[in-house]
Amino acid sequence: MGDAAVDQVLDGFEAATATTSLKGRRWTIEHGFIVHPRQIERMKQLDIMLSVQDHLYLAGPSLRKYWGESRANHVTPLRTLMGSGLVVAGGTDAPVVPANPFWAMYHFLSRDTIQGGVMGAGERVTDRGAILRMFTLNYAKMVGEDQAIGSIEPGKSADFVLLSDNFMTAPLNNIRDMKAIETYIGGHKVYENK
Numbered sequence: 001m002g003d004a005a006v007d008q009v010l011d012g013f014e015a016a017t018a019t020t021s022l023k024g025r026r027w028t029i030e031h032g033f034i035v036h037p038r039q040i041e042r043m044k045q046l047d048i049m050l051s052v053q054d055h056l057y058l059a060g061p062s063l064r065k066y067w068g069e070s071r072a073n074h075v076t077p078l079r080t081l082m083g084s085g086l087v088v089a090g091g092t093d094a095p096v097v098p099a100n101p102f103w104a105m106y107h108f109l110s111r112d113t114i115q116g117g118v119m120g121a122g123e124r125v126t127d128r129g130a131i132l133r134m135f136t137l138n139y140a141k142m143v144g145e146d147q148a149i150g151s152i153e154p155g156k157s158a159d160f161v162l163l164s165d166n167f168m169t170a171p172l173n174n175i176r177d178m179k180a181i182e183t184y185i186g187g188h189k190v191y192e193n194k
Contacts, residue, residue, distance in 0.1 A: 003034040010042045023047040028089070028142055031055070033075045040084045049142050050086055052076050052134075053093040054104035056120070060113030073120035078108050082125060082134075089142040090134040105131050105167075106176035128168050158187035 009029055013022060028049040035050075043050065056063060056075040063072040081088050090108070092099050106112065108131055111124045125131060140150025149157050162182040165174050183191035 001031045001033045003036055003039065006032055006035055006039050010039060010046070010048075013046050013048065014042070017046065026142060026144055031093075032081075034071065035077060035081065037080075040081065040086065043086055044084065048086070049089060049138075050081060051089045051091055051139075051142060052078060052081070052108075053091050053097070054107040055093065055097065056111075057103055057107035057113050058097055060116030060119050064116060064119070074123075075120065076108075077120070077123045079123045079125050082130060087138055087141055088134055089138040090131070091139065101135055102178045103176050105135065106172070108134075109175065110172055132167060157185070159185050 006029060013027060016022060024047065026049060027046070028051050029043070030051050032050050032052065033055065042048075053076075056072070060072065063075055067075075078088065090101070090104055092101055092104050108125050109128065111118050111121050113119055137146060137150035140146040140148075147156075149159050152158070152160060161180045161184070164177075164179040164181055167175065167178065170178070179193060180191065181193050182189055
């Protein structure tokens with residue numbers, strides 16, 4: 001999760017490339033709470049993806065207490081990561097934390113936390129389309145299913161949800177409280193919130 005762990009994982013990935021290239025194999029670093037520019041460059045050289053979650057949203061005050069203000073504000077530097085050209089996939093890390101993707105999306109758009117206010121505002125991503133792609137198409141890329149799912153287009157499964165509000169235009173604060181009204185997999189309704 002921390003920068004020392006990221007270095008250890010990258011050292012291992014680099015050692016693995018001595019026999020086989022990782023390019024195009026979708027190897028991924030999970031979490032990457034604290035990531036530095038030199039590590040981002042190493043990830044790009046290795047063609048590594050990164051999966052991020054909203055732990056700061058849930059634990060902001062604890063991270064501030066134990067890691068200090070500066071380090072806590074740097075947790076999951078999403079704007080920097082997305083701007084680097086890395087493929088970044090979004091998730092919730094459930095069942096370790098609540099499985100609410102709207103909390104995670106809201107956090108990445110606002111950098112707000114449940115109890116600690118806004119932390120690391122400079123890493124806020126304001127492009128809602130980019131956040132939506134992070135949780136859909138980029139996640140599908142990460143798990144190797146982007147030819148079948150992750151976006152609505154010919155030849156792909158008709159997987160989609162009807163939401164309680166319009167993600168692209170709703171007031172920012174409404175995003176954290178959005179709900180799935182209906183869920184479709186392969187064009188068939190599999191869930192309905194009555």
